[in-house]
Amino acid sequence: MVDALLVNAGILLALVLALWLVSVRIGDVSFIDAFWGTGMAILAITSFAQTPDPGSLAVLLLIMTALWGLRLGLHLFRRWRAEGEDKRYEKILRKDREKGRFALAALTKIWLGQAVLLFLVSSPAQAGILRSADGMPVSALAWAGFALWCVGMVFEVVGDWQLSRFRADPANAGEVMDRGLWRYTRHPNYFGDACVWWGIWLAAASTGWDIALWTLAGPVFLTFTLTRWSGAPLLEGGMKKRRPGYAAYVERTSGFVPMPPKQRG
Numbered sequence: 001m002v003d004a005l006l007v008n009a010g011i012l013l014a015l016v017l018a019l020w021l022v023s024v025r026i027g028d029v030s031f032i033d034a035f036w037g038t039g040m041a042i043l044a045i046t047s048f049a050q051t052p053d054p055g056s057l058a059v060l061l062l063i064m065t066a067l068w069g070l071r072l073g074l075h076l077f078r079r080w081r082a083e084g085e086d087k088r089y090e091k092i093l094r095k096d097r098e099k100g101r102f103a104l105a106a107l108t109k110i111w112l113g114q115a116v117l118l119f120l121v122s123s124p125a126q127a128g129i130l131r132s133a134d135g136m137p138v139s140a141l142a143w144a145g146f147a148l149w150c151v152g153m154v155f156e157v158v159g160d161w162q163l164s165r166f167r168a169d170p171a172n173a174g175e176v177m178d179r180g181l182w183r184y185t186r187h188p189n190y191f192g193d194a195c196v197w198w199g200i201w202l203a204a205a206s207t208g209w210d211i212a213l214w215t216l217a218g219p220v221f222l223t224f225t226l227t228r229w230s231g232a233p234l235l236e237g238g239m240k241k242r243r244p245g246y247a248a249y250v251e252r253t254s255g256f257v258p259m260p261p262k263q264r265g
Contacts, residue, residue, distance in 0.1 A: 008126060028084075030085050040068075040121070041065055051130055055135035057203065093109065123215040145202030152194065152195025153196060163177055176239075184259060185253065187226070191257065
């Protein structure tokens with residue numbers, strides 16, 4: 001397994017360096033968000049290709065990871081093409097751009113760091129697929145993981161679709177999205193993301209508790225970054241400044257796990 005993971009790491013590094021060169025050429029790293037999911041799908045595919053006798057569990061893990069990753073990658077790539085440079089990355093690299101060191105900063109501050117985290121978060125899928133050699137079947141625990149994955153995909157796909165429709169309506173300019181799934185959680189897509197990767201981890205854990213333990217950092221870190229680091233906190237900081245009604249939305253709506261909205265007064 002170690003040799004296969006090293007091959008995956010080499011492939012990931014090569015892809016990251018190639019995309020870094022593209023970002024330097026166009027002066028924008030924002031499309032890295034689209035690579036986040038796509039890169040995980042690629043690592044699942046390369047893991048499957050290195051599994052000599054993949055069983056049904058390996059196939060299930062491949063489908064779960066690739067479907068999630070390619071869907072998310074395409075969604076975020078389209079959004080980047082439509083909206084242009086992400087303000088978060090523009091802010092991070094502003095001083096480096098002004099001082100003529102954009103290329104080095106893009107590599108060290110953005111691409112290499114993201115590559116490490118991408119590899120970590122996707123470790124359950126990689127390890128689970130590689131361990132699923134010799135025709136390993138799908139257990140009850142793996143099916144439970146798949147069920148959780150399905151919940152996550154519904155929240156992520158439907159949440160993204162509802163937000164896209166909301167933004168496409170000129171009448172909603174400057175308004176706060178508080179309809180559909182967004183009525184019950186301020187971040188249905190982030191909640192869905194977490195469910196997807198906890199589901200993949202459960203499926204991978206069915207191959208052995210050694211795999212479960214050393215890949216646990218993947219979904220734990222993803223949940224942390226979505227709820228406490230670069231996900232919701234960073235996004236909401238900007239929303240409170242740009243959307244006058246966002247503070248009231250925060251008061252009545254759950255920040256992550258879907259809950260009925262709080263009643264005023």
